[in-house]
Amino acid sequence: xxxxxxxxxxxxxxxxxxxxxxxxxxxxxxxxxxxxxxxxxxxxxxxxxxxxxxxxxxxxxxxxxxxxxxxxxxxxxxxxxxxxxxxxxxxxxxxxxxxxxxxxxxxxxxxxxxxxxxxxxxxxxxxxxxxxxxxxxxxxxxxxxxxxxxxxxxxxxxxxxxxxxxxxxxxxxxxxxxxxxxxxxxxxxxxxxxxxxxxxxxxxxxxxxxxxxxxxxxxxxxxxxxxxxxxxxxxxxxxxxxxxxxxxxxxxxxxxxxxxxxxxxxxxxxxxxxxxxxxxxxxxxxxxxxxxxxxxxxxxxxxxxxx
Amino acid sequence: xxxxxxxxxxxxxxxxxxxxxxxxxxxxxxxxxxxxxxxxxxxxxxxxxxxxxxxxxxxxxxxxxxxxxxxxxxxxxxxxxxxxxxxxxxxxxxxxxxxxxxxxxxxxxxxxxxxxxxxxxxxxxxxxxxxxxxxxxxxxxxxxxxxxxxxxxxxxxxxxxxxxxxxxxxxxxxxxxxxxxxxxxxxxxxxxxxxxxxxxxxxxxxxxxxxxxxxxxxxxxxxxxxxxxxxxxxxxxxxxxxxxxxxxxxxxxxxxxxxxxxxxxxxxxxxxxxxxxxxxxxxxxxxxxxxxxxxxxxxxxxxxxxx
Numbered sequence: 365x366x367x368x369x370x371x372x373x374x375x376x377x378x379x380x381x382x383x384x385x386x387x388x389x390x391x392x393x394x395x396x397x398x399x400x401x402x403x404x405x406x407x408x409x410x411x412x413x414x415x416x417x418x419x420x421x422x423x424x425x426x427x428x429x430x431x432x433x434x435x436x437x438x439x440x441x442x443x444x445x446x447x448x449x450x451x452x453x454x455x456x457x458x459x460x461x462x463x464x465x466x467x468x469x470x471x472x473x474x475x476x477x478x479x480x481x482x483x484x485x486x487x488x489x490x491x492x493x494x495x496x497x498x499x500x501x502x503x504x505x506x507x508x509x510x511x512x513x514x515x516x517x518x519x520x521x522x523x524x525x526x527x528x529x530x531x532x533x534x535x536x537x538x539x540x541x542x543x544x545x546x547x548x549x550x551x552x553x554x555x556x557x558x559x560x561x562x563x564x565x566x567x568x569x570x571x572x573x574x575x576x577x578x579x580x581x582x583x584x585x586x587x588x589x590x591x592x593x594x595x596x597x598x599x600x601x602x603x604x605x606x607x608x609x610x611x612x613x614x615x616x617x618x619x620x621x622x623x624x625x626x627x628x629x630x631x632x633x634x635x636x637x638x639x640x641x642x643x644x645x646x647x648x649x650x651x652x653x654x655x656x657x658x659x660x661x662x663x664x665x666x667x668x669x670x671x
Numbered sequence: 672x673x674x675x676x677x678x679x680x681x682x683x684x685x686x687x688x689x690x691x692x693x694x695x696x697x698x699x700x701x702x703x704x705x706x707x708x709x710x711x712x713x714x715x716x717x718x719x720x721x722x723x724x725x726x727x728x729x730x731x732x733x734x735x736x737x738x739x740x741x742x743x744x745x746x747x748x749x750x751x752x753x754x755x756x757x758x759x760x761x762x763x764x765x766x767x768x769x770x771x772x773x774x775x776x777x778x779x780x781x782x783x784x785x786x787x788x789x790x791x792x793x794x795x796x797x798x799x800x801x802x803x804x805x806x807x808x809x810x811x812x813x814x815x816x817x818x819x820x821x822x823x824x825x826x827x828x829x830x831x832x833x834x835x836x837x838x839x840x841x842x843x844x845x846x847x848x849x850x851x852x853x854x855x856x857x858x859x860x861x862x863x864x865x866x867x868x869x870x871x872x873x874x875x876x877x878x879x880x881x882x883x884x885x886x887x888x889x890x891x892x893x894x895x896x897x898x899x900x901x902x903x904x905x906x907x908x909x910x911x912x913x914x915x916x917x918x919x920x921x922x923x924x925x926x927x928x929x930x931x932x933x934x935x936x937x938x939x940x941x942x943x944x945x946x947x948x949x950x951x952x953x954x955x956x957x958x959x960x961x962x963x964x965x966x967x968x969x970x971x972x973x974x975x976x977x978x
């Protein structure tokens with residue numbers, strides 16, 4: 365299971381329909397929060413994500429619509445009884461804001477908050493990894509220090525062919541050895557090479573998150589071949605100059621980046637409050653990159669093999 | 672028009688049904704925000720309060736569930752184009768948190784934020800007034816510096832009896848003079864004393880907000896005869912000891928304070944997330960003070976003459 369659920373996707377100002385940026389990336393039983401706009405803890409409750417159990421938090425940049433939900437979420441995690449460490453990846457200056465806010469509001473966390481400054485990592489390098497997934501830093505070009513994140517599988521295991529193993533009448537207790545690539549010898553002396561029951565691993569899946577950025581071709585190499593790309597789309601292309609001035613992108617530009625990076629699917633998000641309908645954005649992007657969707661609140665996008 | 676609309680009424684942790692503390696007190700065409708928990712700007716949008724037009728903000732204390740919505744609200748007001756000053760009454764330490772947050776998130780307000788520290792006022796004194804309404808500071812007893820607010824009419828004008836004036840065949844152009852208490856002389860030489868068309872003013876109406884406090888009898892004098900009293904009710908009375916330890920109140924204690932202060936109506940709020948149903952709170956309070964209601968999100972309570 366590898367998916368992302370959108371919790372919020374407005375640009376600077378929330379609207380009746382859109383909340384500030386936040387999303388949950390889930391890889392099997394691990395859940396990662398990416399950005400944390402105001403109200404994220406309420407959105408987590410709404411979509412039944414156990415907020416005290418989040419495995420790590422990744423913050424792209426320090427504009428309010430991406431971080432103002434953090435003090436409330438972090439203190440609620442404590443009130444819900446979290447007592448094991450939490451990794452928080454974010455621009456360095458956030459630490460001072462949090463420390464000061466907690467001090468003045470007399471908030472105490474009952475768990476260890478491990479703050480990891482994103483400035484410590486070169487763009488493209490790995491910032492976090494588990495046994496089967498790595499998170500890379502992506503260089504975004506915004507008005508303020510800003511990093512995207514690429515979640516990517518690695519170390520994928522060969523696929524075990526259960527029915528083939530059954531057909532060969534291999535007892536279940538040998539399965540673990542075969543899955544790990546070991547030959548086995550059955551009771552009748554027959555040797556089974558692991559290749560007989562293993563197929564090549566499924567393709568590597570990945571998710572790239574590009575929260576706030578102007579149109580940036582240097583980004584393309586970093587997000588190349590992503591299974592799913594979330595790319596900001598603050599404006600329609602008729603506001604291309606305004607987008608450039610504010611270091612944001614248009615729907616057309618987001619689609620162009622998706623096409624150049626040869627991703628499988630594009631999700632548009634971070635919509636300016638001026639747009640009452642988002643259909644024109646979708647149409648504009650689909651002209652260039654047909655497999656485009658809108659990041660509406662609550663939607664789940666699954667990383668899957670499109671081959 | 673004198674009313675309060677509840678925007679949020681959870682205690683420390685929000686739930687699926689309750690948001691952190693915030694409410695809007697409206698007096699004719701003026702709107703005052705009282706406390707500003709996380710998500711308040713979204714609640715203002717939901718209930719169609721024009722957030723950029725708020726006349727002043729009053730913050731009772733610096734616990735996160737009463738202030739974490741401020742950075743987002745204040746920056747959104749600016750993005751919505753507010754360009755006239757805003758008064759913010761709050762404990763002094765909030766200023767540092769806001770200044771630092773705005774600095775690190777590169778947020779700039781396009782209006783003048785007039786910060787007024789509540790420590791400057793003795794409990795019971797007037798902190799703010801318009802031509803017809805005063806706001807008093809109320810001494811609350813919590814774990815941290817905490818003030819409630821009493822909104823009270825003053826300088827009420829006598830009621831002008833329009834039909835009596837018509838019966839006396841007084842031309843409309845004399846009405847303003849009479850309303851101001853002046854005698855007039857009609858064209859036929861007849862003198863009309865203002866008392867002929869004026870009745871005594873309606874009773875003074877008031878609203879008292881007591882956000883977080885332990886059971887406090889010294890508070891009673893300050894909220895005496897309020898038309899409506901909002902009093903926190905974090906726990907049921909079987910958790911009276913826990914309430915005392917955390918400097919909160921039970922439903923029974925809130926009702927006792929309402930009874931001692933001889934208010935007209937009591938609103939219970941600030942409910943602990945542990946209670947799935949609030950009916951037991953209502954029943955407990957009504958045993959002591961029958962005219963009790965629950966502060967559910969969206970509810971409007973009107974100050975009116977109960978005489």
